Amino acid sequence: MFPNIRIVLCRTTHPGNIGAAARAMKTMRLDRLYLVAPEHFPSAEATSRSSGSADVLENAVVCDTLTEAVADCQVVFGASARSRTLAVPNCEAREAASELITLSADHQVAMVFGQERSGMDNDEVALCHRLVQIPANPDYGSLNMASAVQLICYEIYMASMGNNNANPVELAEGRDARATQGHFDSFMEAWMALKIQVEFGDQKQSASLDARFRRLFMRAELTCYEVDMLRGMISAIGRKLPDQI
Amino acid sequence: MFPNIRIVLCRTTHPGNIGAAARAMKTMRLDRLYLVAPEHFPSAEATSRSSGSADVLENAVVCDTLTEAVADCQVVFGASARSRTLAVPNCEAREAASELITLSADHQVAMVFGQERSGMDNDEVALCHRLVQIPANPDYGSLNMASAVQLICYEIYMASMGNNNANPVELAEGRDARATQGHFDSFMEAWMALKIQVEFGDQKQSASLDARFRRLFMRAELTCYEVDMLRGMISAIGRKLPDQI
Numbered sequence: 072m073f074p075n076i077r078i079v080l081c082r083t084t085h086p087g088n089i090g091a092a093a094r095a096m097k098t099m100r101l102d103r104l105y106l107v108a109p110e111h112f113p114s115a116e117a118t119s120r121s122s123g124s125a126d127v128l129e130n131a132v133v134c135d136t137l138t139e140a141v142a143d144c145q146v147v148f149g150a151s152a153r154s155r156t157l158a159v160p161n162c163e164a165r166e167a168a169s170e171l172i173t174l175s176a177d178h179q180v181a182m183v184f185g186q187e188r189s190g191m192d193n194d195e196v197a198l199c200h201r202l203v204q205i206p207a208n209p210d211y212g213s214l215n216m217a218s219a220v221q222l223i224c225y226e227i228y229m230a231s232m233g234n235n236n237a238n239p240v241e242l243a244e245g246r247d248a249r250a251t252q253g254h255f256d257s258f259m260e261a262w263m264a265l266k267i268q269v270e271f272g273d274q275k276q277s278a279s280l281d282a283r284f285r286r287l288f289m290r291a292e293l294t295c296y297e298v299d300m301l302r303g304m305i306s307a308i309g310r311k312l313p314d315q316i
Numbered sequence: 317m318f319p320n321i322r323i324v325l326c327r328t329t330h331p332g333n334i335g336a337a338a339r340a341m342k343t344m345r346l347d348r349l350y351l352v353a354p355e356h357f358p359s360a361e362a363t364s365r366s367s368g369s370a371d372v373l374e375n376a377v378v379c380d381t382l383t384e385a386v387a388d389c390q391v392v393f394g395a396s397a398r399s400r401t402l403a404v405p406n407c408e409a410r411e412a413a414s415e416l417i418t419l420s421a422d423h424q425v426a427m428v429f430g431q432e433r434s435g436m437d438n439d440e441v442a443l444c445h446r447l448v449q450i451p452a453n454p455d456y457g458s459l460n461m462a463s464a465v466q467l468i469c470y471e472i473y474m475a476s477m478g479n480n481n482a483n484p485v486e487l488a489e490g491r492d493a494r495a496t497q498g499h500f501d502s503f504m505e506a507w508m509a510l511k512i513q514v515e516f517g518d519q520k521q522s523a524s525l526d527a528r529f530r531r532l533f534m535r536a537e538l539t540c541y542e543v544d545m546l547r548g549m550i551s552a553i554g555r556k557l558p559d560q561i
Contacts, residue, residue: 100453208345271552291536307516
């Protein structure tokens with residue numbers, strides 16, 4: 072969880088959006104929700120849309136103004152569909168998320184979303200240190216609010232995992248482990264022998280065919296079990312072929 | 317727009333999700349939607365949720381099966397909540413998006429989403445070259461379908477703008493181009509028929525063997541030429557087998 076990062080929704084008109092935003096937050100490990108003058112809250116629709124993240128709604132802090140909601144924050148970023156002012160620096164979501172994560176190490180930071188249709192008003196924009204844009208279709212940038220919350224929370228979560236692109240690779244064991252090269256070669260030999268036995272391809276192209284077959288099976292990164300399965304198939308074929316061809 | 321990238325939604329139960337997905341797609345400049353056996357479509361709820369992206373719904377292609385929806389695709393990626401199998405390579409959304417953008421330069425690619433609750437079924441997973449995970453809260457990964465579509469489309473859009481560090485993949489042409497799913501299936505059918513003809517494996521394990529064979533050949537990401545080569549090998553074997561076994 073991110074105890075120093077809060078998501079602030081301003082003057083939300085549809086309670087369903089509050090629920091969807093809570094759900095979006097929780098999927099990305101964010102749980103501190105502030106609601107500035109919501110039209111309806113609490114609301115059954117918000118709870119229903121929050122699906123399993125009712126705790127985020129229950130702990131939500133309701134305020135009258137954005138000023139109040141960010142009073143104890145050192146850093147305030149606001150989502151904005153277009154770069155609307157040169158007075159507040161603009162940046163994209165990915166960059167903003169990195170900055171938020173870095174700053175949240177020892178600052179209280181807020182990520183603010185305006186009203187569904189109109190966005191933040193001028194007073195709200197004036198409280199922001201950055202305006203954050205989500206890159207989107209220039210001809211149809213109509214992201215709904217919950218989607219915008221989802222995307223920015225995702226970028227925050229991604230940023231929190233650092234620039235570490237290494238996926239934790241699950242290593243398999245036993246028969247699901249990658250076959251050794253020797254084991255793989257035993258299959259390739261059997262395959263090439265079968266190829267000769269059934270007279271596939273002419274003499275001239277033989278070496279090139281062998282190389283191609285090898286590359287394609289190499290690419291499959293076969294497991295032990297798969298090598299054994301393929302060898303089993305070759306043996307089954309061999310048993311059906313006449314002894315003398 | 318991305319003419320070579322399609323978004324495929326499988327067996328969607330709530331029409332509202334189809335509308336929300338269409339909207340999410342369009343915000344990120346994606347407009348080719350395929351619907352596999354949707355429970356209700358067309359539907360007023362889908363249209364209402366699509367808000368301004370009704371054109372995406374109007375042009376949606378409805379299919380009976382995922383096989384049909386991706387028959388002309390060379391590359392199929394599927395969204396999956398958790399890495400569920402070691403047999404299909406897993407990767408994260410950002411990496412997947414880079415790869416999709418690169419491959420879409422001259423391949424038809426599909427990004428598939430399973431049913432809302434249950435995700436893709438095993439037959440659907442078997443058609444995928446990659447399973448794509450969206451990094452999320454390990455304790456609450458409950459992204460709704462439209463959110464998952466939104467996040468992946470966003471990553472695709474970001475990747476298209478060059479915000480990716482992936483190595484440019486050299487794209488092949490003609491016989492070295494990736495085989496379409498339909499071409500690949502013609503080989504798999506011949507392979508399975510051969511398997512039955514040579515009586516490989518007992519009845520009980522037959523389906524599981526078929527699935528394993530399919531996965532290993534899927535993983536090889538075969539080119540047109542390689543599919544033809546493998547089919548040639550099967551024909552050569554067939555010519556040597558006695559007519560009656």
